Amino acid sequence: MTHVKKPDIFFYQSLGELFYAVAASDNIVKVEEYSVLLKMVLEEWKIYENTNEFYNEAPGYQIEFVFKWFDYEHMDAQDCFKNFCDYARANSKLFTKDIIKLILKTTESIASAFASKNKSELIMLGKLQILLKELSSNNE
Numbered sequence: 001m002t003h004v005k006k007p008d009i010f011f012y013q014s015l016g017e018l019f020y021a022v023a024a025s026d027n028i029v030k031v032e033e034y035s036v037l038l039k040m041v042l043e044e045w046k047i048y049e050n051t052n053e054f055y056n057e058a059p060g061y062q063i064e065f066v067f068k069w070f071d072y073e074h075m076d077a078q079d080c081f082k083n084f085c086d087y088a089r090a091n092s093k094l095f096t097k098d099i100i101k102l103i104l105k106t107t108e109s110i111a112s113a114f115a116s117k118n119k120s121e122l123i124m125l126g127k128l129q130i131l132l133k134e135l136s137s138n139n140e
Contacts, residue, residue, distance in 0.1 A: 016066025
């Protein structure tokens, strides 16, 4: 039986960076994209929170904090996406099948939040799917 290491704070911060990258791939984060992120954090990512953790260490807080900070700083979406990819490859064991499904669900929801997916979002989502398939096959 393989022991899966519990994701640390950097894992959730990295997810915030990825979700920001998807939302900002067209150079603007729309209110609807941020609203979808918050909904996903509250409804979906909440299951990964340990009630014994302090608020500032909770996964949802870390995801939201990084997303908002990067939006405030107008970080480059492509750089953020590359940073996430580098982190994911270096920590591939953290990306279980359930986590991968939730990442895909969250990124699809963000990209679809405003009208429909645009070209830059589709390209980034395609690259993300390739990366996550790579991680999944590495973990088998």
